[in-house]
Amino acid sequence: MAPQRKMIVFPTKNELSEAMAEYTANLSAKFIKEKGLFTVVLSGGDQIDWLCKLVQPPYIDSIEWSKWHVFWVDERVCAWEDPDSNYKLAMEGFLSKVPIPDKNIYAIDKHLAADGNAEHCATLYEECLKNLVKEKIIPISKKTGYPEFDLQLLGMGPDGHMASLFPNHPQINEKQKWVTYITDSPKPPPKRITFTLPVINSTLYNLMAICDKAPAKSVAEIMKHNNLSLPSAHLSAQVENVWYLDQAAASEL
Numbered sequence: 001m002a003p004q005r006k007m008i009v010f011p012t013k014n015e016l017s018e019a020m021a022e023y024t025a026n027l028s029a030k031f032i033k034e035k036g037l038f039t040v041v042l043s044g045g046d047q048i049d050w051l052c053k054l055v056q057p058p059y060i061d062s063i064e065w066s067k068w069h070v071f072w073v074d075e076r077v078c079a080w081e082d083p084d085s086n087y088k089l090a091m092e093g094f095l096s097k098v099p100i101p102d103k104n105i106y107a108i109d110k111h112l113a114a115d116g117n118a119e120h121c122a123t124l125y126e127e128c129l130k131n132l133v134k135e136k137i138i139p140i141s142k143k144t145g146y147p148e149f150d151l152q153l154l155g156m157g158p159d160g161h162m163a164s165l166f167p168n169h170p171q172i173n174e175k176q177k178w179v180t181y182i183t184d185s186p187k188p189p190p191k192r193i194t195f196t197l198p199v200i201n202s203t204l205y206n207l208m209a210i211c212d213k214a215p216a217k218s219v220a221e222i223m224k225h226n227n228l229s230l231p232s233a234h235l236s237a238q239v240e241n242v243w244y245l246d247q248a249a250a251s252e253l
């Protein structure tokens with residue numbers, strides 16, 4: 001039975017950001033103690049701004065960064081140096097400030113992304129994940145049959161999309177692939193790769209962080225009506241599916 005969706009509303013974005021950092025640091029300590037490593041899946045958008053607390057005391061010194069393995073739930077198919085790149089966003093805002101080994105940061109294929117080859121990028125990213133299963137970095141969940149990440153940090157767009165799973169687009173129905181692609185994303189840029197829904201929901205701990213007024217109507221559609229036409233309404237997890245909102249994002253509840 002999938003865990004119930006939990007919701008916590010914070011008075012300010014700063015308090016939400018502090019709670020995100022604490023949640024992440026606690027899970028980092030838990031999994032590194034249990035298995036000697038921690039797998040974290042990032043997304044794009046504003047979320048990286050909120051992870052800023054992790055690069056400040058106490059976390060900057062207390063987290064065992066060398067044991068982290070970092071992935072992206074979705075990525076734009078563009079050069080790493082492109083302002084649209086989630087890799088660039090995360091590298092500049094977070095990853096360049098913490099001592100995670102480069103080999104433990106799994107980005108979209110640099111050259112194929114620069115060439116704009118979305119389908120091949122998705123195939124290669126899936127191959128990367130499958131190699132890490134063989135190397136026992138990522139387990140396959142006995143419960144779901146899909147790869148099992150420890151923590152995934154997600155955002156939601158005003159239209160209710162998460163990762164690059166958008167309303168009225170077929171990618172949300174993909175069940176065979178672990179990574180798929182889109183070439184007509186309603187949110188620019190159009191070409192992206194994305195984890196599929198079964199992989200997103202096979203994560204042990206999913207933290208959905210939403211701020212500002214723009215997504216408030218979609219938050220209400222999901223929290224009050226469980227409107228499944230919105231991809232984020234399908235978010236689940238194996239252990240915890242928790243939504244952190246600021247007052248503006250919760251203002252229609």
Ligand SMILES: O=C(O)[C@H](O)[C@@H](O)[C@H](O)[C@H](O)COP(=O)(O)O
Pocket residue numbers: 043044045046047074075076086154155156157158161162163164187
């Ligand atoms: O690549 C992307 O665009 C993101 O992964 C996307 O899914 C993002 O998480 C949401 O659009 C929320 O973005 P904001 O936090 O900027 O609203």
